[in-house]
Amino acid sequence: MTTNNTIEQTEREIVEEFGLFDSWDDKYEYIIDLGKKLPTLDDKFKLDENKVKGCQSTVWLATDLKDGKIYYKADSDAMIVKGLISMLIRVLSGHTPDEILNTKLDFINEIGMTSHLAQTRSNGLLSMVKQMKNYALAYKLKTEAA
Amino acid sequence: MIETATIEKTFDVESIRKHFSILKRQVKGKPLVYLDNAATTQKPKEVIEALVGYYSMNNANVHRGIHTLAEEATAAYEATRDTVASFINAASREQIIFTRGATEGINLVAYSWGRANINAGDEIIISTLEHHSNIVPWQILCEEKNAILKVIPINNSGELLIDEYEKLLSSKTKLVAVSHASNTLGTINPVKKIIEKAHAAGAIVLIDGAQSTVHLDIDVQEMDCDFFVFSGHKVYGPTGVGVLYGKKELLEAMPPFLGGGEMIKEVTFVKTTYNELPYKFEAGTPNIADVIALKAALDFVNKIGKKAIRRHEDELLQYATAALQEIKGLRIIGTAKEKVSVISFVIEGIHPQDLGILLDNSGIAVRTGHHCTEPLMACFGIPGTARASFAMYNTKQEVDKLIEGLNKAIKILS
Numbered sequence: 189m190t191t192n193n194t195i196e197q198t199e200r201e202i203v204e205e206f207g208l209f210d211s212w213d214d215k216y217e218y219i220i221d222l223g224k225k226l227p228t229l230d231d232k233f234k235l236d237e238n239k240v241k242g243c244q245s246t247v248w249l250a251t252d253l254k255d256g257k258i259y260y261k262a263d264s265d266a267m268i269v270k271g272l273i274s275m276l277i278r279v280l281s282g283h284t285p286d287e288i289l290n291t292k293l294d295f296i297n298e299i300g301m302t303s304h305l306a307q308t309r310s311n312g313l314l315s316m317v318k319q320m321k322n323y324a325l326a327y328k329l330k331t332e333a334a
Numbered sequence: 335m336i337e338t339a340t341i342e343k344t345f346d347v348e349s350i351r352k353h354f355s356i357l358k359r360q361v362k363g364k365p366l367v368y369l370d371n372a373a374t375t376q377k378p379k380e381v382i383e384a385l386v387g388y389y390s391m392n393n394a395n396v397h398r399g400i401h402t403l404a405e406e407a408t409a410a411y412e413a414t415r416d417t418v419a420s421f422i423n424a425a426s427r428e429q430i431i432f433t434r435g436a437t438e439g440i441n442l443v444a445y446s447w448g449r450a451n452i453n454a455g456d457e458i459i460i461s462t463l464e465h466h467s468n469i470v471p472w473q474i475l476c477e478e479k480n481a482i483l484k485v486i487p488i489n490n491s492g493e494l495l496i497d498e499y500e501k502l503l504s505s506k507t508k509l510v511a512v513s514h515a516s517n518t519l520g521t522i523n524p525v526k527k528i529i530e531k532a533h534a535a536g537a538i539v540l541i542d543g544a545q546s547t548v549h550l551d552i553d554v555q556e557m558d559c560d561f562f563v564f565s566g567h568k569v570y571g572p573t574g575v576g577v578l579y580g581k582k583e584l585l586e587a588m589p590p591f592l593g594g595g596e597m598i599k600e601v602t603f604v605k606t607t608y609n610e611l612p613y614k615f616e617a618g619t620p621n622i623a624d625v626i627a628l629k630a631a632l633d634f635v636n637k638i639g640k641k642a643i644r645r646h647e648d649e650l651l652q653y654a655t656a657a658l659q660e661i662k663g664l665r666i667i668g669t670a671k672e673k674v675s676v677i678s679f680v681i682e683g684i685h686p687q688d689l690g691i692l693l694d695n696s697g698i699a700v701r702t703g704h705h706c707t708e709p710l711m712a713c714f715g716i717p718g719t720a721r722a723s724f725a726m727y728n729t730k731q732e733v734d735k736l737i738e739g740l741n742k743a744i745k746i747l748s
Contacts, residue, residue, distance in 0.1 A: 268687070
């Protein structure tokens with residue numbers, strides 16, 4: 189996914205899209221639809237080292253660094269988590285480690301999905317966001333060292 | 335004020351629901367349908383009033399004080415012990431030890447009895463159905479003592495294979511620890527038979543009653559178990575209080591679990607002598623308020639009557655089982671002949687977590703995941719299930735809402 193948007197611009201876009209929905213049902217249908225549309229991750233990436241394990245669902249996350257920008261690929265065995273991941277990728281992919289590290293991802297709260305980031309063991313989304321930022325930090329440190 | 339007497343005569347679920355104010359609340363704009371009772375039950379107003387009443391009128395530390403409040407608090411605290419003793423038909427009140435819950439009861443036995451009695455090469459038998467609470471304490475003990483943990487296998491319905499169990503028993507077996515009912519599948523285990531065979535082999539038995547105490551008549555003497563544990567919060571009581579029952583001679587011989595106030599008889603820097611049962615195992619200021627409120631919960635269950643509750647829950651179980659089986663691609667995990675009102679299921683091509691989130695969106699609370707029984711899930715080759723579990727206050731209309739919610743979720747997800 190390529191974009192010239194800043195992270196904040198993409199977040200605004202998503203918040204506006206969610207503003208069109210009247211009900212929770214519609215929001216979830218949309219998220220599930222995003223989940224279905226996110227390309228399945230090739231089995232070669234579904235390695236233990238790419239696993240972000242929650243208590244219930246499993247998330248796989250792989251990254252590429254091109255021209256100083258990070259590109260994420262991810263998958264999950266659960267559809268709603270996959271849809272949420274799809275939005276995270278849309279927001280964060282194609283940005284520099286610094287940009288990624290400095291974002292608060294406020295859009296998740298604004299679209300009413302805060303509960304998915306709550307401190308429960310029930311899902312992998314919180315660990316997923318942490319993992320995405322960890323990759324950014326690792327790339328940043330690697331670049332600085334080189 | 336709802337007269338409890340009216341409930342006694344006929345089981346009237348609508349009257350019962352009036353005691354549970356939480357059932358009137360809405361979730362995501364819809365009336366709450368609470369079907370996560372195997373995780374914890376809701377509390378009747380009698381329990382909430384007992385908690386508030388204690389803190390408003392009687393709060394004092396128990397056993398030591400000479401003043402009126404201390405006497406009142408002590409009397410209420412000890413009254414729960416009597417109620418619990420009769421609730422599970424223990425021979426004496428001294429055999430009832432208050433803990434934080436079933437988990438702590440199992441750990442207490444593993445640490446105190448286990449460390450004094452388990453040696454290298456000894457064997458402990460558990461079952462495939464066990465909750466992590468009845469696995470991990472024994473694993474820790476076995477690791478420390480170089481003892482061996484053996485596991486009773488199950489059949490496809492989720493029933494223990496008793497023939498295989500008998501083969502595991504030997505003179506090396508020192509302890510058998512099994513659940514009375516499975517939290518994930520609902521299977522009721524033939525504990526009397528299990529205990530009889532263990533005793534014949536010279537082993538003692540701990541029964542994890544976390545899931546059974548709310549549904550079944552418990553008679554620890556008739557069962558002849560050596561230890562029995564349960565949690566208050568799964569029997570309509572508060573969280574943070576549970577019970578360990580043990581045979582007197584075992585409890586008397588066991589060293590204390592925690593040291594501190596209350597559990598001592600005399601302390602000098604040279605030697606401390608321990609208090610008698612049950613106080614030997616109740617170090618420190620106990621969870622007074624919750625213990626007192628546990629009595630209100632058990633009294634409430636007694637007033638309605640376990641038999642009537644069981645009949646109602648069985649009806650719900652049958653009704654829900656039949657209705658769920660109508661759903662295409664749905665498979666019930668755990669089809670034992672004897673079950674408490676717990677149904678685990680999976681739906682082909684749909685992750686349980688997605689079901690849980692969408693049901694919550696319809697106001698329906700179920701549990702999804704591995705239910706702290708990862709080895710059991712591995713045995714069925716699935717990562718987890720969705721689980722609906724029923725209590726005395728659930729209705730057939732709520733089962734209908736579950737089915738409706740599931741059909742809606744399936745439509746969105748497929």
